[in-house]
Amino acid sequence: MRIIVQKFGGTSLSTSQAKEHVIHHIKRERDNGYAVVVVVSAIGRRGDPYATDTLLEQLAPFAAYVDLKEQDMLLSCGEMISATLIGTQIRAAGMPAVVLSGAEAGIETDDDYGSAKIIAIHPERIVKALEAGQVVVVTGFQGRTKQGAITTLGRGGSDTSATALGAALQAEIVDIYTDVNGVLTADPKLVSDARPIAKVSYAEICHMAREGAKVVHPRAVEIAQQARIPVRVRSTFSEEEGTLVQDEAWQHNEHAVLDRHVTGIAYALGITQLHVSGTEQQPHDPRLIFESLAAHGISVDFINVTASHSLFTVQGEQAQLAEKLIAEQGLQVRLEAACAKVSVIGGGMNGQPGVMARIVSALSQEQIPILQSADSNAAIWVLVKEKHMAMALKCLHSTFDLNR
Template identity: 40%
Template sequence: MARQVDNSRIIVKKFGGTSVMTQGDRSRIRDLVLLDLQKELIPVLVVSAMGRQSAPYATDTLIGLYRQIHQATNHRDLDLLMSCGEIISATLISATLNAAGLVSRALTGFHAGIVTDNTHGGAEVLAVNPEYIEKLLSEGIIPVISGFQGISVEGEITTLGRGGSDTTAALIGEALKAQKVEIYTDVEGVMTADPTIVENATILSGMTYEEMYEMARHGAKVLDFNAVDVAKRSGLKLVIKNSSSSFAGTTVTDRVLDERVLTAITSDEPWTQYQLENLKESFDDKGFMDELSRRKISIDMINFFEASKYFIIDSRLEDSLDEALEALGIAYDKRKDCAKVTVIGHRIHGVPGIMRRIVNALEGNGITILQTSDSSMTISCLIRNDRASDAVNYLHQAFDMEKNEG
């Protein structure tokens, strides 16, 4: 019999690849669902493919299988194959819940009502229709949704790009007007730096959407920035936590913690720096940018002057950019093997001396700053990538971030 669903009790729970790998992992998911039900909450699950690269059903493994035969990157058939990893996870977790006496159903992105454009490999979501999910919930059935995928307006399976399962969870949470979205991963929460780089990195109990967005955009792998965008526009609370721990994790909302200067430090690589110098007055800026757009080359850390241009690109796009520059007859120099280290915080431009401390921490330890850029809450420094880990540690120490428990 159908029942009225109180959307304020819906909790969307997204489980990453390392949280669904083994039957032990899936049993922990079952226990978390049972705990929600005991609290009279309504769980809706979103899952990633099992494991990481080299795991049999991981997305990277499936891509590797395909590219042994064909190198196409944005292809309809490749999307079809990549979507299988999440579907396998969803069916196994649904089976685990059903075996425990619960009533569950595995769903594809199509079943979940996620409609996209026709782009393969990184589709844009056009609409989310939660009608079928709501029907299941009204019948007491727990949906287990395959993340990372949707259905195009032409009826083709599409994928949402890296981090797409996070985005799926946020979109479902928004469409259902859920109480919150919980992102389960293999760390206790968002930390002041990557704990594999900085041993004394600390867990942040709370942060803003903007801070989380900038962390994700500048290399932090804990959450996809598209998911943060969705959460921010709908005021949806995000909680990042560990499925193997009872730790409260990190809550992401619009609440600003004014007392801390910096929130986190990230590093991202590989980047290649380009230098276009001694440009003539006749240099066609529009034609240059149009060619980059045509080739889908995004540039970052941009410094454009009348007679020179400096910027960086993802190193994987070097060949395409070199080809474009040579076709346009533009001379250039480039510096390979670079990393971008970024400090992030709401008060970064409201406290004097931040840049001085950054320069002292890096240059004072023999790390040359090749280029800088900034925004309202970030300062990024381009350095050689063999010093990236050192740079993050020196900055973390210079700003006493091991004491940052905000």
Template identity: 50%
Template sequence: MRIVVQKFGGTSVATPSARELVVKHVLNKINEGYKTVVVVSAMGRMGDPYATDTLLSLLNGKKMEARERDLLVSCGEIISASVMASLFADKGYKAKAFTGFQAGIITDNNFGNAKILDIKPEKILQALQEGIIPVVAGFQGYTEDLEITTLGRGGSDTTAVALGAALKAECVEIFTDVEGIMTADPKLVNNAKMLDEVNYREVTEMAYNGAKVIHPRAVELAMQHNIPLRVRSTFSDNQGTLIKLGPEKVVTGIAHTTHIAQLKIEVPSNDKELESKIFESLAQKGISIDMINIFPDVKIFTLAEDVVSKATEVLKELGVSFEVTKNLAKVTVVGGGMMGIPGVMLSIIEALKKENIDILQTSDSHTTISCLIKEEDVKKAVLALHEKFEL
């Protein structure tokens, strides 16, 4: 049995006309001889009646226990699955909606950001064998104690890939409202190009560094199981971008993240206990930090602006001196083949210097070089780097 999993995002199921296109893509795959599993997100975005953010807005800013919050937000995907299954049935095709629970997706009990532990796909396989189109609610699963959980932002991508692995699918297709993976954000770079093929590792780095087309956890899972991923648009017949094992370029694309703050903390070089206490206390508060530079008397790192107040409270309690700089952004050059290639950093410096953009901090890995800059310079920086590396 040749199986393909197709995941459709919120904009793909938001309107009657978009849902008709979903049907077309699914039937195209079935007509090619595949058994197709459909995974859906909640309909639309903030303001649309059943979108995840709209459901959350029902709280009016009030706190809710994590368990009940997951019950609330899991409803959006269930509605989508039910509507899509009914649409297939209306057109004469057998279809059946499945919650994450019914699809056999077992998770840990970390409400709001659960991790998939196992999948028992027997009911999905049975449906496929009976000629039924399974339509699975993405973004959700259940614990061994039968509690409903959600998988965090981008969780429907993860649902699709995890099901693909469990079903030994030939491919997982992620349908969205963009044509595929681009060399940079087309909102900033008019001549950004779509990548026909790209390596798992490069897409993961682009996703972690600001590209929002696909969730990095889903790409990592696909890489682990060597399942080809295809990112494409619901609203065209373009085949999009194929993500798989393959050659890596010196530079593949430019990613960026905004709303970043930088913290500089003064710590006496002989006070190792305080240094450890700072990072331990931040971690205990659930504060994620990035671009970490450690010097004898100064510790520098970045964090999201929306957690700055929480971080400064921690530092004040510890009695340390610190300096906060807001309205910053990170631009990242991504390329799996840059390791050992001289001159990449030089090219970055030259491109940003030409535009009079100050580099406030840098960090790098085997596949990325990131620069911290003022947020007002983001567009200039991305354009300059895109041009410099002739993407």
């Protein structure tokens, strides 16, 4: 049995016309010989009646009294509604269908309510329905504990549900349908000549997702990578195949021509840089700094530590608390607020000399100071001021010929 998993986000289910496109995609894959599993998010976005953020807002006035287990019961309602509606419409289109909650689909999680982790999937009920020729519609974003309590998987949970089910069912491919036609080389709102990317590696898409290209959740990609299941990011409103995410082996094919080492440019805003140094009374002690921040749940990035100082970044909303904690240790701390992280991403640049030189040259020509930098196997990050971020994106996009 050839299985395909199709995940449809909230905008794909928000109107009657959008739902007609969903039905078309399901019917096309059935006609292509696939057994189809459909994973759905809640309908719409913030402000729409059953969107997850809208449901959360109902509890906001009573935040001090919220029980997280009960909150997950509420948040699961959005997917229950969308799954029931789309399941009914599938049957109305002449295709047999069954709707399953995350619990009924066999998605077992831990009891970290609001951000539960999948620990096992028992797909027997799904397999039985597929063998009977039914389209199986599963509520994304949710599962159940061993004790039977409803849980939700946190942000990007429906993407995670889709790839986890794909892995458990040994699906041929997982299609993530959204309102854009795949992954672009940059944010088209800021870079007018951004173009679609036909193919990326798991590592590249994870970097892009973490750094602002919000087309698929990195946790979902990591699950697909472990199971070696290809993922496509596609538009609900198009027949185009979008962006294919698969193993990096294609990049290292000896017959391939890697004339482009950079795949895309991403960014993140709202970052504050902290420069911490010692005083005559209190020498610089990185251990005290980072242990204190960790104990208060503050995540750090762009970390540079020397004998005399520590330089790192935090999210802007955590900057005041971080400053207070460090000052309480008797250390000097200087803040640089309103910074942006610009990411140059590409598996093909690993081991290629000159990439950083081109980044520095391009930004220097636009008189954009680099406040800090870091790198990994598939990305180079630079920290700039927010006021320079848009220009940094444009000039780096052009420098690496991503508009061609």
